[in-house]
Amino acid sequence: MTLLNLSGLTKAYPGVVANDDISFAVGKGEIHALLGENGAGKSTLVKTIYGLVKPDAGAMSLNGAPFTPQNPREARSAGIAMVFQHFSLFDALSVAENIALGMENPPSPRDLSAQITSVSNDYGLPLSPDSIVGDLSAGERQRVEIIRCLLQNPKLLIMDEPTSVLTPGEVETLFGTLRKLADEGTSILYISHKLDEIRALCHHATILRLGKVVGTCNPRETTSSAMAEMMVGFALSTPKKASDSTGETVLELRGLSAPAPHRFGTALRDISMTVSAGQVYGIGGVAGNGQDELVAALSGETKTKGDMVCLSGQPIGTLPPNARRAAGLCAAPEERNGHAAAPDMSLTENALMTGNTRMDLSKNGFLNWHKARDFAAQIIEKFDVRTPSTETAARALSGGNLQKFVVGREIMQNPKVLIVNQPTWGVDAAAAASIRQALLDLADQGSAVVVISQDLDEILEIADSFAALNEGRLSAPVPTQGLTMEKIGLMLGGATEQEAAHA
Numbered sequence: 088m089t090l091l092n093l094s095g096l097t098k099a100y101p102g103v104v105a106n107d108d109i110s111f112a113v114g115k116g117e118i119h120a121l122l123g124e125n126g127a128g129k130s131t132l133v134k135t136i137y138g139l140v141k142p143d144a145g146a147m148s149l150n151g152a153p154f155t156p157q158n159p160r161e162a163r164s165a166g167i168a169m170v171f172q173h174f175s176l177f178d179a180l181s182v183a184e185n186i187a188l189g190m191e192n193p194p195s196p197r198d199l200s201a202q203i204t205s206v207s208n209d210y211g212l213p214l215s216p217d218s219i220v221g222d223l224s225a226g227e228r229q230r231v232e233i234i235r236c237l238l239q240n241p242k243l244l245i246m247d248e249p250t251s252v253l254t255p256g257e258v259e260t261l262f263g264t265l266r267k268l269a270d271e272g273t274s275i276l277y278i279s280h281k282l283d284e285i286r287a288l289c290h291h292a293t294i295l296r297l298g299k300v301v302g303t304c305n306p307r308e309t310t311s312s313a314m315a316e317m318m319v320g321f322a323l324s325t326p327k328k329a330s331d332s333t334g335e336t337v338l339e340l341r342g343l344s345a346p347a348p349h350r351f352g353t354a355l356r357d358i359s360m361t362v363s364a365g366q367v368y369g370i371g372g373v374a375g376n377g378q379d380e381l382v383a384a385l386s387g388e389t390k391t392k393g394d395m396v397c398l399s400g401q402p403i404g405t406l407p408p409n410a411r412r413a414a415g416l417c418a419a420p421e422e423r424n425g426h427a428a429a430p431d432m433s434l435t436e437n438a439l440m441t442g443n444t445r446m447d448l449s450k451n452g453f454l455n456w457h458k459a460r461d462f463a464a465q466i467i468e469k470f471d472v473r474t475p476s477t478e479t480a481a482r483a484l485s486g487g488n489l490q491k492f493v494v495g496r497e498i499m500q501n502p503k504v505l506i507v508n509q510p511t512w513g514v515d516a517a518a519a520a521s522i523r524q525a526l527l528d529l530a531d532q533g534s535a536v537v538v539i540s541q542d543l544d545e546i547l548e549i550a551d552s553f554a555a556l557n558e559g560r561l562s563a564p565v566p567t568q569g570l571t572m573e574k575i576g577l578m579l580g581g582a583t584e585q586e587a588a589h590a
């Protein structure tokens with residue numbers, strides 16, 4: 088039985104038709120995957136269903152009746168719930184307070200706590216209503232968002248890239264919850280770039296390319312590479328490094344320590360590591376174990392004692408970001424909106440922001456806009472960033488395309504050391520392969536590359552060495568060749584176990 092029917096949905100933005108005559112149906116109790124490369128139109132489509140975007144043409148029906156939500160409130164009251172990629176929670180408030188804020192008519196705090204506990208028990212989503220959100224892991228924060236949705240008794244739950252912040256164990260827990268919901272008749276529209284997960288979870292998939300439906304499949308009977316091919320229209324190749332040889336040490340951390348930057352941050356504790364020219368050094372860890380703090384201490388956003396961070400033997404721990412860039416160290420932080428990129432500024436302005444020093448984009452204090460525009464255009468071309476022009480605002484790009492832009496911008500500055508945090512977060516299979524290949528090419532040309540990622544497959548695919556970050560401590564590195572997921576799991580948990588034994 089059909090729950091939601093989409094017929095001929097079309098939505099154009101200046102220079103691009105984001106959704107072009109899209110028609111498909113989502114059955115009751117069906118877990119329906121929405122697949123497509125970056126910019127294919129997935130977010131636009133689900134925003135239309137959630138009442139955030141008004142289609143130019145086409146129609147929707149819900150349970151057979153016309154469905155034209157004018158805003159998210161109307162969509163919610165019709166039974167549509169959505170968990171966004173970026174959580175909208177207040178760190179300083181409790182779980183229950185956060186959930187009450189999103190409700191039209193919240194019940195009394197006591198009743199609400201009881202409801203939260205009951206939903207959390209029923210659906211295998213362990214969470215205490217009184218916990219302060221700032222103390223929660225990414226997986227637990229997502230549970231808050233899911234419970235918030237489930238309290239509305241949704242008919243359709245939309246999830247946009249829900250597993251990118253989760254550990255393998257948390258992914259299993261989430262899938263258990265989603266399967267139970269589907270068994271009870273809730274439909275789920277599931278957006279993800281992780282094709283293996285789609286094969287494990289989804290009953291049906293609709294594939295979009297350039298705003299159009301280009302295919303459908305049963306993911307259980309289709310290989311990941313066949314789905315990737317349908318998405319991009321050609322077969323993908325696996326990234327490869329030309330040479331395994333490494334040169335002298337370029338980056339060295341000596342007992343790097345830094346206090347937690349804020350109440351919910353992580354202190355860095357006595358981190359030592361060396362990275363050589365030509366090496367790709369992978370750092371794995373569950374989100375919130377010091378990844379952002381480590382990137383900040385390396386990029387210069389956080390300053391430390393000078394010799395805690397050395398570049399080609401020179402202490403740089405006290406230098407600000409621009410001086411580090413000039414010395415040859417570039418970094419791409421994880422959060423693209425507002426950190427790696429200024430959303431309201433054009434791509435040219437964003438290119439200028441980190442490229443000014445190394446790409447020589449100003450002279451005698453005057454910015455050279457012509458050169459900056461050229462630099463932005465080169466990034467767009469080399470990294471296949473789908474956008475109408477260099478003057479487009481960063482916020483108008485789809486998530487994956489902006490990610491390609493910010494990572495490409497640092498790679499193209501040809502740094503001696505590149506630090507990237509979650510380089511392919513939210514990026515489709517083809518673009519992820521091209522970003523990974525570009526990182527390997529950079530190492531092949533003699534740069535030292537540090538890849539911090541929660542995607543362990545990514546680290547195994549491109550890194551020479553692996554170290555685990557746990558509560559602000561970094562393990563000793565091991566070669567990735569022959570490393571199994573089991574051993575990585577032990578390394579990720581290792582420091583905690585030692586601490587537990589110590590305690």
Ligand SMILES: Nc1ncnc2c1ncn2[C@@H]1O[C@H](COP(=O)(O)OP(=O)(O)OP(=O)(O)O)[C@@H](O)[C@H]1O
Nearest residue numbers: 100105125126127128129130131483484485486487
């Ligand atoms: N508000 C907007 N203004 C202008 N263009 C937009 C806007 N929103 C989306 N677009 C464009 O519409 C197209 C589809 O974008 P959309 O975000 O729907 O893609 P997506 O499939 O969700 O991509 P991703 O996987 O990268 O998140 C892209 O070319 C994007 O640049």
